[in-house]
Amino acid sequence: MSSRDEVMASIRAHRPKLVRPEPSVPLFDGATPANLLEAFGQQLARMGGELLKPDPVDPLAPVRDKLLGAKVVCSNAPEVPGNKALVPGMKPADLADVDYGVVRASFGVAETGSVCLTDANLGVNTLGYLPQRLIVLLDPAEIVINIHHAYRRPEWRQARYAVFHTGPSATADIEGVLIHGAQGVRSLSVLPLARQ
């Protein structure tokens, strides 16, 4: 008997013979915040991220300000030019020298201040982790109320890799002292900007 068959047989022999129907989960969206972007921004700040304020005339100005001193910028968002291109055949570790990564999120979640990044958003998945800092563009029309709504989105059934980023890489493993940039990015900034 294969290990699979043995494990399955053991489960079938031991499984509790109890009636436990599958529960259905409500969307818990009764108390929707009046302004989803504002709620998103407040949660993001709590989680150590930063919501950038788009300039009314030149929306991308706050992003350019951030990138001023950066040596290596790698962008997978057409709105923001970088100086290191994602090219076919690139190895994930090739992004280790990047100062700023720039990507566009699929959507955001107001409840937690999370952005959803898929493999298509990232181009190379390590673009979300190996750069020192990460800038994310988010269409304010693409913010869902909460995590229940978030999991109704199509991305989870399409992308091979999809992730919620909720603030930057963080740790407080030593004496509870909070530190950003444990292994991944040291900061996460989100600019609300409609998709072109």
Added chain:
Amino acid sequence: MSENPLLHRDLLDSGPPEGMTRGGKRLDHAEGTSTPLRPKVREPQPRGARIRGNRPVDQSEAANRFIAAPEHEKMHDERLWDLRQKRDREMHGIPEWEELRDLASAIKEHTLTHLDAYLEQFETNARANGVQVHWARDAGEHNRIVLAILESHGAKRLIKSKSMLTEECDFRPFMAEHGIEIIETDLGERIQQLDDEAPSHVVVPAVHKLRADVAQVFAEKLGSDPDTEDVHYLAETQREATRPLITSADAGMTGCNFAVAETGAVVVCTNEGNADLSANTPPLHIVSAGIEKVIPRLDHLAVFVRLLSRSALGSPMTQYTSHFRGPRAGGEMHVVLVDNGRSERLGMEKFWPSLKCIRCGACMNTCPVFRRSGGLSYGATYAGPIGIILDPTFNAHKYSKLPFSSTLNGSCSNVCPVKINIHEQIADWRKVMSETHELPLMKKAMMKAAGALLASPALYRAALPLADSALRHLPRFIIYNRLNAWGRGREVPHAPKQTFHQWYKENRGREK
């Protein structure tokens, strides 16, 4: 949080602010403390339980040594209680909290009673996504499967994120024997690996260590300055030391918080992004997953994602919640589904609900015994309330004394996000131990006397005022002596002048 009284006021740090602030407000997401804390005195780190082959682990012996190191004990107690208070804050922020707990419990019970069907569905969908699925009956088979995958790729260095299952499998020692270098990428877990210690807590593995302990380990193993205990310096040292190992690794490994049957995806939650680095940087990603991690749907996943980090750390969400549905272009993804005693546990009438556990650690943070004795005192893979009901399923003799390391106050069950009846199972394990003669002699004699007393209401009522009166009048040396474990390391509460029964008879009994 500032209105919350500290357990140990002397730990309050009035020095230059540490940690992170935003707009003058202290950030306390992830496992960050809501209050600045700092121990004032250096002291050597107390070590964990002494393991002597298959002999029963003596948790209280190790706990006594932990209590004898007051700086460590206070910091541990305070930090974990802070996590518990942050958890309460998050709970109060969500009106549907109790409904979510009911749902989480119901989803887990539904899945466990249909586990074969959901595992099959997960396997079918994962395979369709291009994932290679393996099955392991036990820890040894898990290790051999992973080794075979690594060897077939000529992989020599594996970077991994934290996984309690790999701890359960003694994975690192096995791989060391076979010449595979394992690099833990979670800061806390890396500290523990470098110090050759097991994780002491399921989500904060080095919570029992003080900064001076970490500075010492890093000085020895990473060549950092032994006199610099600055936490930012220590964390940065580790980041810089680990990064080249990440970018040059041959393979990556992660655990699995949830396996979603309907999509075939594996979900991993971290605060550091180290699971994403481990899975996305090398060409090969191996997932170790316990068979009880499967859940039916994405709708169900939402419930657990909302509960996990809030229960664990009092943070609304882990910084990273990562969904691996298939290998990336040019990469390979394997999932090893591990039984290792789980399917048999499913058949234990009293204990199968322990399989609902999502490893959040809330029961540890709230447990007065755990907070004051440290996770390593349990001498087992799983510590704290959930540990003392899981460990005996692996070895009922070696872990026979663990179910007695509890006050049965029930707080663990009250904070459990999947509503496991932890304290009832602890009591049930005590019964099992007494029936199988795994009870220490002293406990046996005391239980017998207590049993006789509790079996007779008349005898109990007669005895209670005497005991209370004795507590009020006996000299301290009689209450706080070596034979009375309850007087050790704690003050016995003031005994009431009247028993409840006497009070009731006087005040309410008349009204009838």
